[in-house]
């Protein structure tokens with residue numbers, strides 16, 4: 001499962017999806033040579049970059065320079081940062097700018113930013129002219145190991161998270177690991193939750209490796225690139241098997257049913273909860289709920305909580321600032337989960353560390369009483 005390694009430490013993970021196949025390049029300095037990597041994969045010569053007010057001032061000029069040096073005509077849109085930008089207003093601004101720039105199907109939209117920008121720009125690229133080409137330049141750890149890979153795009157609505165969107169695979173992912181040094185510790189930790197998720201899904205040895213090596217991943221160096229490459233490869237393997245989430249891909253949602261409900265319940269207010277933190281709490285809840293159903297040992301949930309708490313992530317609903325609305329409100333968000341089938345809940349549960357599985361038809365009443373008890 002290891003991604004090929006070059007002498008510079010750069011990694012390449014290929015996502016073999018037939019006519020939608022693409023490469024993920026992982027390593028330092030990729031933004032500075034983005035133009036060269038993109039020109040090798042694109043017929044069009046126009047690009048529309050979408051970024052946000054945090055990332056734009058840091059990397060937009062460097063990206064523009066590289067694109068212009070390689071002969072691209074580039075325009076950009078800088079949006080406010082944060083989950084609230086993944087909205088109808090954000091989508092309207094993005095699609096309007098792409099159309100104003102006359103981006104054709106062979107041209108590309110480039111997402112320069114974290115998961116919010118990637119999901120929004122990808123959705124816009126997927127619907128403008130029924131699909132223009134799309135390049136991800138993820139600048140958060142979370143986006144590098146998860147949201148930039150696999151083609152899920154979308155925006156939030158008042159009914160819940162990511163409820164409008166399309167599957168639209170990128171043509172290239174450039175994960176420039178040098179930019180991770182500019183992340184706040186909180187943002188880095190939030191991305192780490194998604195790295196730990198791959199171990200908890202089906203790679204117990206990776207979770208064990210993280211328990212031993214997490215400090216090196218946080219400090220940078222070869223372990224960080226290794227953890228990102230393993231994560232991208234793990235995600236690519238699942239996506240290639242089940243691109244449109246008709247089965248196995250749902251495993252990538254470990255922790256997300258609870259996590260998304262918590263994000264909705266906290267009004268997508270990043271001062272209270274960011275996505276990766278919701279996923280961290282959600283993964284612990286998934287392990288605890290599995291133990292309550294006698295599917296797993298309570299020791300596994302404690303081990304997961306201990307590791308996530310050790311890196312500084314929240315692991316309990318009571319860790320969320322400002323309290324939560326009644327459990328019934330959480331249940332309403334859970335009822336909008338995309339995995340619901342014929343009105344019945346599907347949860348990702350586990351038989352132990354690295355033994356997650358898709359559980360259909362989970363009784364709503366059991367989930368309700370569990371969440372009441374965990375508050």
Ligand SMILES: O=C(O)C(=O)C[C@@H](O)[C@H](O)[C@H](O)COP(=O)(O)O
Pocket residue numbers: 146147149150152161162194245249250252253256338
């Ligand atoms: O790629 C997937 O499939 C995932 O579920 C990965 C998740 O970590 C990611 O947050 C995804 O965007 C959530 O998807 P959703 O279908 O639950 O909205």
